[in-house]
Amino acid sequence: MRTSIATVSLSGTLTEKLTAAARAGFDGVEIFENDLIGSPLSPEEIRDQAADLGLKIDLFQPMRDIEAVPEDAFARNLRRAEHKFRLMRRLGADTVLVCSSVSPHALDDDALAAAQLRRLADLAGESGIRVAYEALAWGRHVSTYDHAWRIVEAADHPALGVCLDSFHILARGSDVTGIEAIPGDRIFFLQLADAPQMALDVLQWSRHHRCFPGQGDLDVAGLVRAAVRAGYEGPLSLEVFNDVFRQADAGRTAVDARRSLTLLQEAAGLAAPPEPVVPTGFAFVEIATADTARITPLLTALGFSRTARHSGKPVDLWEQGEAGILVNTDTGSHRPEPSLTAVGLESPDPAGACARAESLLAPVLPRRRAPEDAPLDAVAAPDGTEFFFCATDRSGRTGWTGDFAPAPHRPAPAGITRVDHVALTQPWHHFDEATLFHRGVLGLRPHASVDLADPYGLLRSRAVSNEAGTVRIALGVGASPTDDPARGGRPQHVALLTEDLVATVRRVRAAGARLLPVPTNYYDDLAAHHTFAPGELETYRELGILYDRDEKGEFRHCYTVTTGRVFFELVERVGGYDGYGARNAAVRLAAQHAVAE
Numbered sequence: 001m002r003t004s005i006a007t008v009s010l011s012g013t014l015t016e017k018l019t020a021a022a023r024a025g026f027d028g029v030e031i032f033e034n035d036l037i038g039s040p041l042s043p044e045e046i047r048d049q050a051a052d053l054g055l056k057i058d059l060f061q062p063m064r065d066i067e068a069v070p071e072d073a074f075a076r077n078l079r080r081a082e083h084k085f086r087l088m089r090r091l092g093a094d095t096v097l098v099c100s101s102v103s104p105h106a107l108d109d110d111a112l113a114a115a116q117l118r119r120l121a122d123l124a125g126e127s128g129i130r131v132a133y134e135a136l137a138w139g140r141h142v143s144t145y146d147h148a149w150r151i152v153e154a155a156d157h158p159a160l161g162v163c164l165d166s167f168h169i170l171a172r173g174s175d176v177t178g179i180e181a182i183p184g185d186r187i188f189f190l191q192l193a194d195a196p197q198m199a200l201d202v203l204q205w206s207r208h209h210r211c212f213p214g215q216g217d218l219d220v221a222g223l224v225r226a227a228v229r230a231g232y233e234g235p236l237s238l239e240v241f242n243d244v245f246r247q248a249d250a251g252r253t254a255v256d257a258r259r260s261l262t263l264l265q266e267a268a269g270l271a272a273p274p275e276p277v278v279p280t281g282f283a284f285v286e287i288a289t290a291d292t293a294r295i296t297p298l299l300t301a302l303g304f305s306r307t308a309r310h311s312g313k314p315v316d317l318w319e320q321g322e323a324g325i326l327v328n329t330d331t332g333s334h335r336p337e338p339s340l341t342a343v344g345l346e347s348p349d350p351a352g353a354c355a356r357a358e359s360l361l362a363p364v365l366p367r368r369r370a371p372e373d374a375p376l377d378a379v380a381a382p383d384g385t386e387f388f389f390c391a392t393d394r395s396g397r398t399g400w401t402g403d404f405a406p407a408p409h410r411p412a413p414a415g416i417t418r419v420d421h422v423a424l425t426q427p428w429h430h431f432d433e434a435t436l437f438h439r440g441v442l443g444l445r446p447h448a449s450v451d452l453a454d455p456y457g458l459l460r461s462r463a464v465s466n467e468a469g470t471v472r473i474a475l476g477v478g479a480s481p482t483d484d485p486a487r488g489g490r491p492q493h494v495a496l497l498t499e500d501l502v503a504t505v506r507r508v509r510a511a512g513a514r515l516l517p518v519p520t521n522y523y524d525d526l527a528a529h530h531t532f533a534p535g536e537l538e539t540y541r542e543l544g545i546l547y548d549r550d551e552k553g554e555f556r557h558c559y560t561v562t563t564g565r566v567f568f569e570l571v572e573r574v575g576g577y578d579g580y581g582a583r584n585a586a587v588r589l590a591a592q593h594a595v596a597e
């Protein structure tokens with residue numbers, strides 16, 4: 001099916017919007033009247049520009065407050081429509097969207113609405129134009145798609161059909177199976193948008209919080225399936241009103257939009273991009289730093305040993321158990337501070353993972369490797385983190401570790417078995433894009449979003465993981481005023497798994513690791529929530545260990561102080577505990593500020 005996007009979904013001038021839509025691979029656009037009115041280009045120039053970019057103008061919109069009004073008002077509306085139909089001929093657009101009236105003067109009279117829409121369609125038909133009638137969720141008398149269809153059916157005019165908009169339909173909780181009763185050729189247009197579930201006035205919800213399908217909580221794919229079953233064959237068109245997209249880079253938003261649409265087509269059974277390849281574990285985490293002395297003493301204290309050095313690059317491999325950390329001093333001129341720049345994911349099919357990423361418009365990175373190096377495919381996530389798809393064969397050294405020459409070392413492990421999770425901070429306006437990327441491109445499942453209180457702001461966090469929990473990424477967002485933007489904002493972290501946190505903490509403290517101090521008040525609060533074995537709570541208090549318990553199990557964790565832009569977390573999971581200690585986040589964030597001050 002053809003794909004389209006409404007110009008209201010993108011920022012900038014009309015030319016910028018058309019260019020962004022075309023570059024992202026859309027077939028067409030819905031032109032919003034305001035974008036046209038504000039453009040210095042004539043309708044003919046807009047038509048030519050769209051054609052040059054390979055875009056069809058699928059829809060012109062909106063016309064408002066047309067139907068179910070007294071005759072004198074309707075005569076004025078027809079005159080207005082005549083003007084717009086002339087404009088549409090110049091523009092080369094053949095379908096116009098008419099929103100159900102929100103006017104206080106509109107009458108609650110379906111027969112009148114049908115008769116007037118029929119007259120409008122008569123006029124439109126003379127110009128070869130089709131009228132798509134859309135029920136706004138806050139329409140004065142018509143606010144559901146089935147009501148709009150009843151009126152269109154009664155009007156019975158070949159130039160009149162309905163426009164279905166997933167937001168209006170799903171926001172009102174309408175049953176989408178009714179769509180299948182509408183003849184497909186009478187569904188003139190299908191607009192798609194998602195939204196997070198919110199207890200908000202529906203107009204405000206629609207105008208400010210729509211997002212691309214897959215980024216919210218609505219079952220947009222189910223609605224598309226119903227429309228296709230009805231026989232709809234027109235474009236799938238994204239129409240998203242969103243405060244962030246209005247100011248974000250149009251090119252980037254258009255790519256995010258197009259990726260969302262491909263994933264939606266896949267979910268609705270309309271497209272089959274290369275299948276997702278779910279990663280099975282972390283191969284490595286890469287920390288870039290201009291000065292290794294900033295990070296290696298900490299790695300040593302945490303029980304890591306430098307086991308190998310890359311044969312052609314200034315990259316060292318530090319290992320403990322199955323946890324691998326690459327320390328890369330090739331930082332270029334930027335990011336001299338230690339920061340987390342890349343993540344290696346164990347992939348059962350690196351080439352397949354890359355093919356999927358490419359089909360979803362993820363930037364595939366140019367290979368930074370010598371001819372003799374093992375092939376390593378990588379894509380850039382929305383926050384710039386590089387994700388490598390690795391097929392590690394440590395025994396045969398045929399995977400990426402084959403590019404490393406072993407270094408003499410004396411292991412002094414602290415009980416760390418592997419990487420538990422990686423926490424990546426996202427720019428606030430790319431959070432939904434990041435979640436969709438990690439789900440769609442990397443094949444990870446998103447979990448519920450949680451709000452975490454920082455003394456100087458509110459953080460949003462959302463984990464994505466594979467089913468086994470061997471790949472977990474915590475996406476976080478929210479800058480606090482005390483973050484130093486020159487240091488790239490909030491720090492990121494690597495969480496390392498141990499089977500005995502108390503023993504590990506004793507070892508790493510003795511080896512000189514600086515751990516985050518935890519206030520005594522925290523332990524008093526913990527005592528109020530849970531009962532502990534004799535001495536247990538005192539041990540946590542002594543070692544600065546945080547604790548959580550739920551119906552599935554227990555979680556013990558603690559943090560190192562931050563170095564540059566990174567810190568480490570040490571975690572122990574007991575039983576089926578599947579979370580990240582969210583109830584301790586406020587204490588941790590406060591402690592981090594206290595240390596930084």
Ligand SMILES: O=C(O)c1ccc(O)c(O)c1
Nearest residue numbers: 062097099134165207239
């Ligand atoms: O918010 C609005 O007014 C508006 C206009 C046109 C649409 O297609 C729509 O879904 C909403």
Ligand SMILES: [Mg+2]
Nearest residue numbers: 134165191239
């Ligand atoms: Mg709409």
